[in-house]
Amino acid sequence: MFKSSNTTPLADKLRPTSLDEVYGQEHILDSDSLFLKLDKNSYALSMILWGPPGCGKTTIARLLTKKIEGILYTLSAVISGAAEFKDVFKKASENKKCGINTILLVDEIHHLNRSQQDIFLPYIENGTIILIGATTENPSFELNSALLSRCKVVVVNRLDTNALLHILKRAERLLDKPLPIREEARTTLCDMADGDARFLLNICEELFDLKHTSPLTSSELLSLMQKRTPIYDKGRDQHYNLISALHKSLRGSDCDASLYWLARMLTAGENPLYIIRRLVRCAVEDIGLADPAALQQALAANQAYELLGSPEGELAIAQAVIYLATAPKSNAVYKAYKNSVSDAKNYGSLMPPFHILNASSELMKEQGYAEGYVYDHDTKEGFSGQNYFPDKFKRRIYYKPVERGFEREINKRLQYWATLRRKLS
Structure with a gap:
């Protein structure tokens, strides 16, 4: 009665079966890398793979486990509960008695709270499990220091255009047909994916199903397909990375870079008032009395934004950014205050x-x-x-x-x- 249908996503069909098929991570997977020069027993160390979505963390983790003789268990920190983790620990204890390694792969490990992370410690310590965690968030902020001290942190890079182009070719070879896009649109397609191979292959799947008479141009591709939303979480690592990039670009008097980071934050949905607060800080910390009007400009941007709202008020923020970036710089006020506070603390109630x-x-x-x-x-x-x-x-x-x-x-x-x-x- 029922016809069998293959609903496996292209991203899963194309998942690498060996480390040689993983692109864009040459710094850890190249034959000359220190990581791959480790002997077989060294792979039995617990590790945390840290990188953005779609860069191949889970794939690399699975492939590394093949180099360790043992039984693999895979859990997701998002959907797995305490009972499932305890069940793995029980099985791992039994495996250990039989001299069998247990590898536990935990995806999105940063979703576990601090108390939940602590449950791994005794099992890693006594060798009951080899933990391989995958996370998109900075382990320094999201994982316990006790857990980090027992794991090697491996950074997995965002995929560049060259790596994504290789993945496109693999998809075409697998399906034995070319993508219905012009050559110049291939780079555009990679730009749309923003370093995420999974997102790229999802778009490819739609493109392969197109009933189109001629290859798509870049503009046709952009109008047909939705671009990936840039990675940005206002409460996590990327939030602090971008505000740091904006502040340091202002301090470095790079007007254009400052505008770029401002635009990155605003288009990602950052609260404009948060950005303005950083501009005020920059005005007093990095410009000070070298240009007293810098603080006035930052405060005026705040007033203008509250009056106009978005998107009109964002122009006032851009004006303040340009003024601060092009203003003469001095941290003399910042240093003077810091040194006076130090003396006030050190010399008591004179x-x-x-x-x-x-x-x-x-x-x-x-x-x-x-x-x-x-x-x-x-x-x-x-x-x-x-x-x-x-x-x-x-x-x-x-x-x-x-x-x-x-x-x-x-x-x-x-x-x-x-x-x-x-x-x-």
Whole structure:
């Protein structure tokens, strides 16, 4: 009654059966790599494979387990519960008594909370299991330090265009027919996949089923197929990577790169107010008084965005980004504050010198409060040159302006007062 149908996705049909068929990971899989020069027993070390979606983490994990003699169990941290993990540990303990290795492959291991991750520790420690975890998130942030200390972290790279083009050719050989796209559209197709082989092959599957008379151009391909949404999770690693890239591009006075990272974040759905908060920080930390208007521009962007909303308000953010990127840079204010805080913590509750304290009672007058204070406005230069640091505390110079922007003018003022102070001392 029923006809058999092959509904296996192309991505599964094309899954590599040997490490030689894995593209884009030459840094760990090349014949000269240290990773593959490990002897057979070294593969029996627990490891964490870290990389973006669709780069081949699970495939590599499965292929590596073939090099370890033992029984493989595969669980997903997303859908597997505590009972399933305990069942594997029970079987692994029985395998160990028989001298058989147990390899546990855990996909999306970062979805396990800290307590759940701890359950692996004794079984890894006593050699009951060899753990191979796959994660898209930075292990430093998402995995326990105790678990990380027992595993080797292997970075799996985002697939580049060359690797994706190789995968396209494999798909064509497997199905024995060419993709219905022009040569120049092949690169466009790879760009659409954004480093994700699984997404690429899903598009290919649709293209192979097309009833089209002539090969598609790049523009036809873009209009027909949906582009992959860029990887971005506002609460995880990529969020911090991109805001760091924006901040460092601003600090490095690269206007165009700054605009690119801004656009990456906004198009991915980042909260514009979060970006503005970082612009305000950049204005005071990396520009400071080299251009006092930088802070005004950042705050104005905040006000304009709250008034206009999106998308009109995003133009105000772009204007602030351009201003901050092209402004003269100085971290003199940042360093001055940091050093003054350090002294405040290290030297405790030193009293101010008595001559700058108000004598608000007779007792305080008798103790010398306000005695000898000179009112600066009554002097010829409007500057008394008196000491305002605590007594017996050597004078510090915290603020050292750079010879850029408005701080060049501030430096002249400081030198003028320093000269007067020396004359009056």
